[in-house]
Amino acid sequence: MPRSIRERTVFVDSGAFLALLDADDSRHVEAAELLEKIERENYPTITTNFVVAEAHALILSNLGANVAREWLKNLSIPI
Structure with a gap:
C-alpha cells in the first residue's frame, strides 16, 4: 500500500x-x-523558520559569512 x-x-x-x-x-x-536518497526517491522535505535561523547561525560561526549568505540565498526547502 502506498504511503501518504x-x-x-x-x-x-x-x-x-x-x-x-x-x-x-x-x-x-x-x-x-x-x-x-531523499532526492532519488522524491521524498518531500520541510523545515521551520527556527531551524533556518539556527542553521544560519551555525553555518556563519563554522564556515563564515559568505557561505552562510549563499546558503540563505539558495535555500529552496519549504518552511
Whole structure:
C-alpha cells in the first residue's frame, strides 16, 4: 500500500544543513548520502523558520559569512 505524503515527508534540522555544507563535519558523508536518497526517491522535505535561523547561525560561526549568505540565498526547502 502506498504511503501518504505526510508519512514520507522528511523534516530537515539544523545539524543536517551544517553537515551537508561542511566537508570536515563527522556526518558529512552520511548527510550527503541521505540527501541523495531523499532526492532519488522524491521524498518531500520541510523545515521551520527556527531551524533556518539556527542553521544560519551555525553555518556563519563554522564556515563564515559568505557561505552562510549563499546558503540563505539558495535555500529552496519549504518552511
